[in-house]
Amino acid sequence: DVQLQESGPDLVKPSQSLSLTCTVTGYSITSGYSWHWIRQFPGNKLEWMGYIHYSGSTNYNPSLKSRISITRDTSKNQFFLQLNSVTTEDTATYYCASYDYDPFAYWGQGTLVTVSA
Amino acid sequence: DIKMTQSPSSMYASLGERVTITCKASQDIKSYLSWYQQKPWKSPKTLIYYATSLADGVPSRFSGSGSGQDYSLTISSLESDDTATYYCLQHGESPYTFGGGTKLEIK
Numbered sequence: 229d230v231q232l233q234e235s236g237p238d239l240v241k242p243s244q245s246l247s248l249t250c251t252v253t254g255y256s257i258t259s260g261y262s263w264h265w266i267r268q269f270p271g272n273k274l275e276w277m278g279y280i281h282y283s284g285s286t287n288y289n290p291s292l293k294s295r296i297s298i299t300r301d302t303s304k305n306q307f308f309l310q311l312n313s314v315t316t317e318d319t320a321t322y323y324c325a326s327y328d329y330d331p332f333a334y335w336g337q338g339t340l341v342t343v344s345a
Numbered sequence: 346d347i348k349m350t351q352s353p354s355s356m357y358a359s360l361g362e363r364v365t366i367t368c369k370a371s372q373d374i375k376s377y378l379s380w381y382q383q384k385p386w387k388s389p390k391t392l393i394y395y396a397t398s399l400a401d402g403v404p405s406r407f408s409g410s411g412s413g414q415d416y417s418l419t420i421s422s423l424e425s426d427d428t429a430t431y432y433c434l435q436h437g438e439s440p441y442t443f444g445g446g447t448k449l450e451i452k
Contacts, residue, residue: 273445274389330398330401333401
């Protein structure tokens with residue numbers, strides 16, 4: 229089975245960058261699927277942020293386009309989220325997830341990131 | 346962006362009752378519609394994908410229907426374990442967008 233696990237700081241200061249890692253086990257991120265970041269705000273609204281395809285191409289939510297970057301380290305079977313210039317509005321639980329014929333069949337457990345001074 | 350209007354936002358239902366949750370897309374999404382169940386402090390779990398396909402391991406009391414702009418999730422006979430928040434997702438056009446969620450509780 230594919231397993232995903234998010235990691236990274238749980239507190240980020242306003243104007244700084246948020247950086248998260250998703251470590252994938254049970255499947256190579258270069259073999260197939262696309263690899264996504266999704267966040268859930270307090271109050272439970274879900275927002276799709278973007279993905280990196282197994283080919284290496286990326287696609288981002290235009291609402292974040294100027295601030296977001298998704299990259300990968302194929303040697304470690306990890307992909308990454310960087311979100312720049314964060315504000316308190318970026319406080320959320322961040323999930324990584326995989327997309328195949330069953331969209332988002334596999335999710336990480338989520339990591340709560342709080343943006344606060 | 347495609348807007349997903351999900352209803353109701355919350356509901357109470359009795360054990361054994363038939364429950365239906367709906368999502369309306371702001372344009373035709375050609376059945377690129379999934380349903381997820383989320384329990385407190387857990388990640389969402391796929392119930393239905395491509396509008397009608399039951400995800401692996403999901404009980405057969407869950408079913409999906411719809412086409413075009415209008416979709417629904419039905420639980421044929423509510424069980425206590427179904428207490429959760431349910432979300433729809435359109436993944437036919439980027440940016441993918443979620444419905445606002447339906448919190449389902451047992452009466």
